[in-house]
Amino acid sequence: MSASAQKHDVFQAIADPTRREVLKLLAEKELPISEITSHFSISRTAIAKHLQVLSEAELVRGRKQGREKIYQLQLEPLKELKQFYDQFWTNRLSVLKHIMENPGESSLRVIESEKSQD
Amino acid sequence: MSASAQKHDVFQAIADPTRREVLKLLAEKELPISEITSHFSISRTAIAKHLQVLSEAELVRGRKQGREKIYQLQLEPLKELKQFYDQFWTNRLSVLKHIMENPGESSLRVIESEKSQD
DNA sequence: ATTATATAAAACCATTTGGTTTCATGTCAA
DNA sequence: TTGACATGAAACCAAATGGTTTTATATAAT
Numbered sequence: 001m002s003a004s005a006q007k008h009d010v011f012q013a014i015a016d017p018t019r020r021e022v023l024k025l026l027a028e029k030e031l032p033i034s035e036i037t038s039h040f041s042i043s044r045t046a047i048a049k050h051l052q053v054l055s056e057a058e059l060v061r062g063r064k065q066g067r068e069k070i071y072q073l074q075l076e077p078l079k080e081l082k083q084f085y086d087q088f089w090t091n092r093l094s095v096l097k098h099i100m101e102n103p104g105e106s107s108l109r110v111i112e113s114e115k116s117q118d
Numbered sequence: 119m120s121a122s123a124q125k126h127d128v129f130q131a132i133a134d135p136t137r138r139e140v141l142k143l144l145a146e147k148e149l150p151i152s153e154i155t156s157h158f159s160i161s162r163t164a165i166a167k168h169l170q171v172l173s174e175a176e177l178v179r180g181r182k183q184g185r186e187k188i189y190q191l192q193l194e195p196l197k198e199l200k201q202f203y204d205q206f207w208t209n210r211l212s213v214l215k216h217i218m219e220n221p222g223e224s225s226l227r228v229i230e231s232e233k234s235q236d
Numbered sequence: 237a238t239t240a241t242a243t244a245a246a247a248c249c250a251t252t253t254g255g256t257t258t259c260a261t262g263t264c265a266a
Numbered sequence: 267t268t269g270a271c272a273t274g275a276a277a278c279c280a281a282a283t284g285g286t287t288t289t290a291t292a293t294a295a296t
Contacts, residue, residue: 048244075213084132
């Protein structure tokens with residue numbers, strides 16, 4: 001169910017630092033474009049475009065209320081990110097190798113918290 | 119420690135699907151450029167450039183051996199990805215809200231496996 | 237009815253990106 | 267020492283990206 005090849009996927013969407021910031025903002029609470037803009041030093045139009053990209057990736061959803069458009073964070077697509085991460089940082093050979101080659105690093109903690117997955 | 123603002127960070131590096139594929143390949147085992155190239159339909163030069171980007175993001179490391187350059191996956195930077203993910207998908211208000219608004223979804227499992235973090 | 241607000245849409249622009257092709261260089265094998 | 271192989275480097279190109287400014291439209295507020 002779902003998926004489909006939209007023009008912008010999650011990976012591209014979060015590639016831009018401004019976009020990541022916007023997401024952080026929206027994690028606190030939903031906001032209208034103008035208010036989001038006030039947190040940055042670029043034009044409202046630029047922010048609106050970023051929101052479009054995020055929207056295509058379904059990381060945000062915008063509903064129009066009165067004259068303003070309020071954007072809301074959508075967490076769902078972030079799971080794809082986790083999947084990607086897990087593909088590497090789970091009980092894989094690459095991880096074991098990594099540990100062997102990087103003694104005394106904080107890797108183990110990460111693995112501990114990950115291995116209760118599937 | 120580490121960090122520093124390199125030209126390419128992890129987020130940008132993994133934004134490209136080809137680059138993600140390359141990482142997957144290298145997760146199996148280290149490979150020379152030519153061999154990596156053989157898995158794609160684009161030129162060797164193009165792949166070499168992708169490897170440069172990945173290298174700048176420190177997601178791979180290349181050592182020269184004889185006439186070939188062998189690339190190896192580096193898992194470390196992927197942690198930044200996890201951090202980003204956790205920022206949203208951890209016991210945050212946004213997550214609770216998400217669950218309320220999306221009943222009967224697989225969200226809970228994700229949270230279960232995440233909450234043993236810090 | 238008029239004005240101010242909030243966004244939408246379009247045109248434009250410089251830079252970056254993801255490719256290519258071509259030429260140069262180092263290394264292995266015969 | 268002469269090819270063949272693996273990569274490096276440079277020049278070039280079209281399309282995408284991240285911005286801008288300008289113009290239009292809908293909704294509030296006075």
